[in-house]
Amino acid sequence: ERIKGFTLIELIIVVGIISVLTQQGLVRYGNFIKKQVVRQEAENFVSILRKAQNDAIVGNKPSTCSSSKSLTGYRVNRITNTNNYEVSAICSDGVKTVQNSYTLDSRVVFSNANNFSLTFLSPLGNLASDSSVTFVYSEDSCVENTRVSVTAAGGIEVSKVAGACL
Numbered sequence: 001e002r003i004k005g006f007t008l009i010e011l012i013i014v015v016g017i018i019s020v021l022t023q024q025g026l027v028r029y030g031n032f033i034k035k036q037v038v039r040q041e042a043e044n045f046v047s048i049l050r051k052a053q054n055d056a057i058v059g060n061k062p063s064t065c066s067s068s069k070s071l072t073g074y075r076v077n078r079i080t081n082t083n084n085y086e087v088s089a090i091c092s093d094g095v096k097t098v099q100n101s102y103t104l105d106s107r108v109v110f111s112n113a114n115n116f117s118l119t120f121l122s123p124l125g126n127l128a129s130d131s132s133v134t135f136v137y138s139e140d141s142c143v144e145n146t147r148v149s150v151t152a153a154g155g156i157e158v159s160k161v162a163g164a165c166l
Contacts, residue, residue, distance in 0.1 A: 034107075034143040041108045042135045042146035042158055045085075048102065049118065049148070049156055052076050052087050055099075056120035062099070065091035070122070074099075077117035083109055090119065104135075111136040111145065118150055126154045134161060 006014075052074035054060075061071040072090040079086060083104040089097045104110070111134040118131050131150050137143035145161040 031143065034137045034140060037105055037107055038135050038137050038143065038146050041104055042148050044102075045133065045135070045148055046156055046158055048087060048100075049076055049120075049150065052118075053120040053125040053154060053156070055089070056122040057125040059122055060089075061091070062089045062097045064095055064097040065089065066093070069093045069095070073119050073121040075117060075119040078110060078115040080115055107138055109136050109138045110134070120154065124154065127152050137163075 056071070056074045059071050065071060070092045072092050075088045075090055075096070076085060077088070078084070079101075083106075084101060085104075086101040087099045089099055091097075110116075116131060116133050118127060120127065127150055129152050132147055134145055134147045136145045140163075142163045144163055147159050147161045149157045149159065151157075
């Protein structure tokens with residue numbers, strides 16, 4: 001009587017196919033996680049921009065602005081050559097009061113070589129000119145980047161940007 005079952009060759013082929021599919025899934029999952037890290041940092045940045053814009057519109061003047069001075073606006077700027085940025089209130093006499101400082105996730109960097117400075121003017125929450133900041137995964141240039149654009153009118157948008165990989 002013959003025993004029914006699979007041959008060793010058939011089992012090796014099935015295990016090989018499962019291994020290849022698993023490896024592809026892990027690579028795609030890794031890339032998904034990298035994109036999400038970049039996207040999350042950009043979304044956090046947008047929330048901070050919107051808070052600064054709202055504070056400028058509402059005229060949320062810090063106590064460091066003397067009562068005779070008005071609020072010029074709120075500035076979000078990169079701290080020179082770092083992955084840190086801060087939000088400051090700017091008074092009409094030029095006094096700058098840092099409200100908060102932030103640091104990007106260590107895996108994410110600003111792609112802009114120069115430092116950015118976005119000032120939301122009070123009371124309209126607009127900017128002097130259009131501006132954008134791009135977030136990049138620092139360890140893999142092939143990962144899809146995320147750009148945050150702010151229009152002079154104060155509109156804030158998030159968009160995807162292809163990675164540098166060919």
